[in-house]
Structures are given as C-alpha cells and as structure tokens.
Amino acid sequence: MRFSALSQLHLRCRYEQFIPGALHPDGRRYLPQVVVTPLDAGPDTASDTTLWLVDRHHRVDPELAGQVIIARLLCALSTVQLQTPPFRAGFTPPPHIAPAVPLREPIVYGRVAAVLAWEVQREHLPFETLYTELVIALADDTAIGLRTTLSAPRIADLIGSDHLTIGDWIEVRRSRIDILALEPISVAASRLPHTPS
Numbered sequence: 001m002r003f004s005a006l007s008q009l010h011l012r013c014r015y016e017q018f019i020p021g022a023l024h025p026d027g028r029r030y031l032p033q034v035v036v037t038p039l040d041a042g043p044d045t046a047s048d049t050t051l052w053l054v055d056r057h058h059r060v061d062p063e064l065a066g067q068v069i070i071a072r073l074l075c076a077l078s079t080v081q082l083q084t085p086p087f088r089a090g091f092t093p094p095p096h097i098a099p100a101v102p103l104r105e106p107i108v109y110g111r112v113a114a115v116l117a118w119e120v121q122r123e124h125l126p127f128e129t130l131y132t133e134l135v136i137a138l139a140d141d142t143a144i145g146l147r148t149t150l151s152a153p154r155i156a157d158l159i160g161s162d163h164l165t166i167g168d169w170i171e172v173r174r175s176r177i178d179i180l181a182l183e184p185i186s187v188a189a190s191r192l193p194h195t196p197s
Contacts, residue, residue, distance in 0.1 A: 003074055003133070003145050003180060004116055004133070005133075005135050005145065006072055006145075006181070008113070008114065008143055009072040009073060009074070009143055009144055009145050009180065010070055010072070010141060010142060010143055011038055011072070011073055011142055011143070011144055012038075012039045012041075012068060012069075012070060012071075013036035013037060013038050013039060013051075013068070013070075014037040014039060014067075014068050015034070015036055015065050015066065015069045015182065016035040016036060016050060016065070016066075017034070017035040018032060018033075018065045019032060019034070020062070021033070031054050031055055031058075032054075032055045032060065032062075033052060033054050034055055034179065035051070035052055036050065036051050036053065036071060037049065037050050038051060038071075038091060040139055040140075040141070040142050041090050041139060041142055042088075042090025042109065042110065042138035042139045043088075043089055043090060043139070044088045044089055044090035044091075044092055045090030045091045045092070045138070046092075049092075049093075049103065050102040051091065051102060051103050051106065052103060052104045053073075053179055054176075055179055056179070057179065059179050059180065059181055059182055060182045061182070064184060068185060069182055069183060069185065070181075070183050070184075071179065071181070071182050072145075072180040072182075072183075073145065073178065073179060073180065074145040074146070074147055074180050075108060075136075075144060075145065075146045075148070075172055075175035075176070075177055076146075076147050076175065076176045076177075076178055077174070077175065077176045078148045078172045078174055078176075079150065079158075079172070079173045079174050080132070080146070080148065080159050080164075080170055080171070080172055081158065081160050081171050082160035082164075082169065082170060082171075083109060083169040083170060087109075087169040088169075088171075089109050089137075089139060090108075090110075090139075091107070092107045092109065093107070094106070105174055105175055105176070105177075106175070106177075107171065107172070107173050108136065108144065108172040108173075109138075109169070109171055109172075110136040110137055110143075110144075110172075111137045111169050111170070112134055112135070112137075112164050112166050112168045112169075113134075113135040113136060113137040113166065114166065115132070115133075115134055115165065115166065116134065116135070117131060118131075118132050118164070119132070120155055126153075127152060127153050128151070128155045129149060129150065129151045129155075130149065130150045130159075131148075131149045132147075132149075132164070133145070133146065133147045134146040134164065134170075144177075146175075
C-alpha cells in the first residue's frame with residue numbers, strides 16, 4: 001500500500017554499502033541489504049550511527065553507493081508511546097546494542113508532524129486495535145514515516161494518550177524500517193512541490 005505522504009519523508013544519508021542478497025538453494029537471491037549513515041537526523045543521533053536496512057521492495061540502485069542521498073523511510077510493525085521530558089529526537093541504539101554496530105531496529109525519537117490515519121476498533125473484541133500512519137519529524141527538513149497496528153486492552157494505556165496529535169513527542173521501538181525510495185539529491189529535489197514565485 002502506498003504511503004500517502006511519501007513526499008514529506010526526507011532523510012539525508014550517506015549511502016555506505018550495498019550488500020546483494022545471498023543465493024537461495026533454488027538460485028534466487030535473498031533480499032539485498034543497505035547500510036546508510038543518517039545525516040541531520042536529530043540531536044540525539046550520534047555522528048557514527050549507521051542503519052542496516054533491508055531492500056524489501058527492490059528500490060535501491062547499487063550504483064549510488066558512496067554518495068549522499070535522500071532516503072524515504074517507513075517504520076512498520078512498531079510500538080509507539082509518548083515521550084516524557086526531556087524530549088529527544090533522532091535514532092539511538094536499543095540498550096543492549098553496541099553503538100558502533102549498524103542498527104537494525106533503532107529506537108526512533110521525534111515529534112508528530114502529520115497524522116494521516118488514526119483508526120481505533122473497539123467493537124466485537126475484548127481489546128482495542130489501532131491502525132495509524134504518521135509523519136515523524138526528527139529535525140528541520142528531516143522526517144520519516146510510521147505505519148503500524150497496535151492491540152491492547154486500552155490503546156490509551158499503551159501509548160499514553162487517546163489520540164496522538166501534531167506536535168506530540170513520541171518514541172518508536174521495534175520497527176522494521178522499509179525503504180520506500182533511495183534517491184540522489186538531484187532527483188529528490190525535483191520531486192519537491194513547485195511553489196510559484
């Protein structure tokens with residue numbers, strides 16, 4: 001399913017490495033993997049942070065390795081909760097992961113920039129389910145997406161609020177990060193909305 005706010009997702013990265021998928025016994029390849037260093041990704045992102053991403057949708061051009069690119073990333077299958085002060089923004093390793101290792105499931109801290117979907121189901125079940133799509137700002141001109149479904153006896157107890165709104169500071173954990181696009185900066189700039197002068 002297409003992410004409706006794709007054009008709002010913008011993370012400048014250095015594309016470090018393309019790792020082609022190993023061969024299956026039947027001759028097909030596993031999914032390729034990509035290592036990127038996020039740039040301008042919030043004050044809590046350490047300068048040596050790298051992300052290990054799986055190219056599930058075959059969006060990545062191996063020839064771009066070594067360049068600074070724009071990544072359009074989507075966190076999926078995540079847990080979400082409100083932050084408590086002091087507020088944080090950026091990618092951090094989970095407590096049990098060494099900081100120098102490329103992160104597969106980083107903790108993401110940021111501020112809600114857009115609520116695209118918020119659907120809570122309460123009928124016919126002994127628990128609540130939430131489907132949500134958000135845009136999360138990590139810094140000026142830096143945002144990633146979130147699409148997830150959560151279940152709990154009460155969603156408000158799980159995330160700390162009945163409904164997230166623009167400006168709420170949140171913490172996202174246990175994400176599978178999908179690559180929706182990985183583009184040279186010149187291509188990404190051409191996709192920006194045109195504003196007449």
